[in-house]
Amino acid sequence: MSGDRWYRCIRCGHVGSEVGHDEGQEEARVCVCCGSFEIESCPAPRFMAAAEIEARRWKMRAELLSALIKRAGACGALPDGYVTQASRVMAGTA
Ligand SMILES: [Zn+2]
Known part of the structure; x- marks a missing residue:
């Protein structure tokens, strides 16, 4: 086989x-x-799995970064303009 x-x-x-x-x-x-x-x-799944794992890692990093920026904005460490801009970047509308 x-x-x-x-x-x-x-x-x-x-x-x-x-x-x-x-x-x-x-x-x-x-x-x-x-x-x-x-x-x-279909292609051998290890390629798909590797791409999927990588995509999941990027998503996790983006979520952590998003939470960090929100926290920084909430405690006044980051001016609102930056928070708004960062939100646009993460939403893909920047
Ligand atoms: Zn089946």
Whole structure:
């Protein structure tokens, strides 16, 4: 069995390289989880997972930074203009 051909199951969302085979139809690739024929090829999940982890880290940093700026604004350490500008940057409207 080839480990290079990854697929994603449209029905149950399973991602894997190991496919099942329908009884009597050796050619047909089916999802090992739910047996669905509705599977589509996709890149190896480690690339997707790495990008997802990185995106989550950026989101976490943005949230921490946002909270920090709000706190600084609330205690008067940062003038309102900067707080407003920072809010726009984080909202993507700057
Ligand atoms: Zn499935």
